[in-house]
Amino acid sequence: MRIAFDLDGTLVPMFAGQFPVERIAWPMRAFAADPLRIGTTPLFRLLKARKHEIWVYTSSLRKPFAIRRTFLAHGLRLDGVINADLHAQASGARVASKYPSAFGIDLLIDDAPGVEMEGRQHGFAVLRIDPDDAGWSRKVVDAIP
Numbered sequence: 001m002r003i004a005f006d007l008d009g010t011l012v013p014m015f016a017g018q019f020p021v022e023r024i025a026w027p028m029r030a031f032a033a034d035p036l037r038i039g040t041t042p043l044f045r046l047l048k049a050r051k052h053e054i055w056v057y058t059s060s061l062r063k064p065f066a067i068r069r070t071f072l073a074h075g076l077r078l079d080g081v082i083n084a085d086l087h088a089q090a091s092g093a094r095v096a097s098k099y100p101s102a103f104g105i106d107l108l109i110d111d112a113p114g115v116e117m118e119g120r121q122h123g124f125a126v127l128r129i130d131p132d133d134a135g136w137s138r139k140v141v142d143a144i145p
């Protein structure tokens, strides 16, 4: 499966202390523009071992190379990155704030209830993960066949 993760509020805290983050060694820290939610590294390793593709789908204007570098600093290679620019180019006149179907994405992991609602309206699969959910990565694993 091609699985895409939202950043803000899902893998990256929107404010300090929103959820615990992964600790990385100091030389790598300089390359990571954002901290990543605790559990991201083991989750991604497990999904990779099961041959899934891992993408990031963010409504932010972060540059794809900077997003890739943040994950690389954690030892994680992304298979694809969609930011607000790429979304606007590919989804054209569609009104949804995210449209994973345009990128062949099978499942979107996102914290926003609005995105979950859009999924129902436009027919794409969303697993909503609450920022307060300490068992979030287990929920992701359980949702993927």
Ligand SMILES: [Mg+2]
Pocket: 006, 007, 008, 009, 010, 110, 111, 112
């Ligand atoms: Mg979000």
